[in-house]
């Protein structure tokens with residue numbers, strides 16, 4: 001594997017890179033670079049200059065933020081190859097151009113006006129042999145790529161094991177094979193998840209072995225039929241909650257076993273949330289993790305959620321993950337650690353926040369920034385046991401959905417609320433595992449890397465979550481969900497507040513009517529209720545008579 005193969009094309013002095021290669025001391029490298037340029041500059045940004053970078057999963061949530069940061073901080077990079085599949089009637093170019101034309105890339109266009117020329121979409125499907133990449137494209141990738149960021153994955157919790165293995169394990173194996181044929185490759189960065197070993201309570205920055213070798217799993221997927229796979233899935237995943245975490249763990253083992261002599265690193269982010277600072281706070285564009293549930297709570301569909309308020313909510317902003325990823329790419333290429341280093345990108349041990357605090361702040365933000373056309377007033381609560389969860393699911397989720405669908409039917413419209421509610425309940429059941437437990441992730445490698453960065457790199461590629469203010473972050477997150485996911489206008493806030501007031505009045509009216517009907521039925525059937533009713537009425541009557549008499553005397 002050639003190191004620094006593309007240096008000459010980077011626009012930076014070759015001697016600087018030779019210096020880097022010979023002296024692996026960040027401080028020495030920095031001072032050398034400062035001397036050359038006469039000003040402080042980010043070493044990491046400089047490193048990516050002139051590089052050909054391959055990104056899988058570039059159309060995904062994390063991939064987009066990664067590309068954005070690369071273009072913004074290293075506009076002189078040579079090219080970013082993105083492996084993309086045509087989707088929803090769009091060609092690859094259309095998909096890529098749509099991303100580049102989005103708000104996320106506004107700043108990039110200022111610093112890198114020719115960004116469209118620097119991105120090369122390669123038609124690829126990671127489910128296919130050789131990723132169905134054409135010979136010419138493959139040749140180009142193999143001969144030019146300097147850095148690989150492997151982000152693509154299926155992140156669905158309920159994916160069929162065959163599909164999850166194909167994407168999260170076999171595709172990783174194939175990509176490693178490709179990487180081993182790249183003469184100019186300097187680093188291969190694999191994005192995994194902090195939950196790949198969620199069956200453990202304390203997780204170190206090491207790759208844990210799996211009971212069944214990934215190779216055996218890959219082979220068996222080829223000849224077992226779906227029914228048998230369904231049957232053995234629970235046994236294979238064991239004490240992990242889903243096929244996602246299981247196959248991500250297998251993927252890591254494959255990286256370690258088959259990485260050969262490549263410079264490889266594994267990054268394990270926890271629950272990736274909206275951006276914290278860059279390119280602007282609150283950017284998010286899919287429903288995964290908390291985002292979908294924030295919408296459900298803000299629109300009033302989600303009324304109760306089974307969670308442990310004191311459990312650690314290990315969220316990590318997308319830009320923090322990307323900053324660490326780019327720093328790891330640089331470190332792995334320049335320092336070439338002897339073994340595959342694993343980096344935890346988590347918040348819990350450095351700056352913990354729990355689900356209770358997070359939930360309260362989400363609700364508090366809805367008061368200030370409500371979502372439009374809510375179904376009910378946002379008023380979610382946590383439940384902590386099976387009985388209350390079933391009770392509130394019936395009363396607060398299913399019953400209102402049935403009533404609303406009945407109303408839709410009566411008014412000649414298509415019922416849809418029960419379906420939506422079932423989907424929400426399914427999602428809740430899938431995330432319950434993660435919001436009722438806490439994990440401890442050690443972060444020695446991540447902290448070591450932080451201290452290896454120059455002050456300028458620590459600033460430009462900041463991944464120090466100790467500086468994160470959770471309340472501010474969550475408020476921006478909710479705002480981001482409203483603006484970028486729901487595409488709601490801020491000008492609509494007064495109307496949204498009015499709507500919530502109307503819903504509150506309807507709620508009070510409904511509850512009063514319900515109480516009166518229940519009470520009427522009760523006194524019709526029970527002597528005790530009639531006696532209580534008689535007592536209350538006569539008490540009120542006596543009180544009023546006394547009040548009237550005393551006010552007449554005073555007059």
Ligand SMILES: CCCCCCCCCCCCCCCCCCCCCCCCCCCCCC(=O)SCCNC(=O)CCNC(=O)[C@H](O)C(C)(C)COP(=O)(O)OP(=O)(O)OC[C@H]1O[C@@H](n2cnc3c(N)ncnc32)[C@H](O)[C@@H]1OP(=O)(O)O
Pocket residue numbers: 155156157158193194195270271272287288289290291292293294296297305309356357358359360362363380381382423426427430431434435
């Ligand atoms: C001390 C005192 C305390 C007092 C407290 C009081 C406070 C009160 C509480 C308030 C609560 C307020 C708000 C709540 C916010 C905080 C709580 C958040 C909890 C968040 C938990 C997140 C946990 C995640 C854990 C992650 C661990 C691993 C991390 C990773 O590595 S990977 C990334 C995570 N991956 C995912 O998140 C994928 C999850 N998604 C799936 O697996 C599937 O999509 C599915 C959920 C199984 C659904 O599958 P389906 O086949 O049914 O649907 P499909 O995917 O085809 O989509 C169909 C339509 O549904 C839409 N949709 C998809 N996902 C979601 C979603 N998450 N939510 C809502 N809707 C979704 C989709 O867009 C489709 O729509 P259509 O196109 O219109 O049909």
Ligand SMILES: NC(=O)C1=CN([C@@H]2O[C@H](COP(=O)(O)OP(=O)(O)OC[C@H]3O[C@@H](n4cnc5c(N)ncnc54)[C@H](OP(=O)(O)O)[C@@H]3O)[C@@H](O)[C@H]2O)C=CC1
Pocket residue numbers: 056057058059060061062063083084085087124125126127150151152153154155167191192193194248268269270271272273286288289
């Ligand atoms: N989001 C999170 O909370 C966390 C994510 N991670 C990890 O980060 C990485 C990125 O996740 P995230 O960005 O959130 O996920 P997304 O679901 O947003 O993106 C997944 C990406 O993989 C691509 N992909 C999926 N299947 C194929 C295929 N057959 N061929 C080509 N490309 C494919 C998708 O392409 P397309 O657009 O065509 O579907 C998309 O670009 C993953 O490895 C995930 O495990 C880790 C921890 C938490």
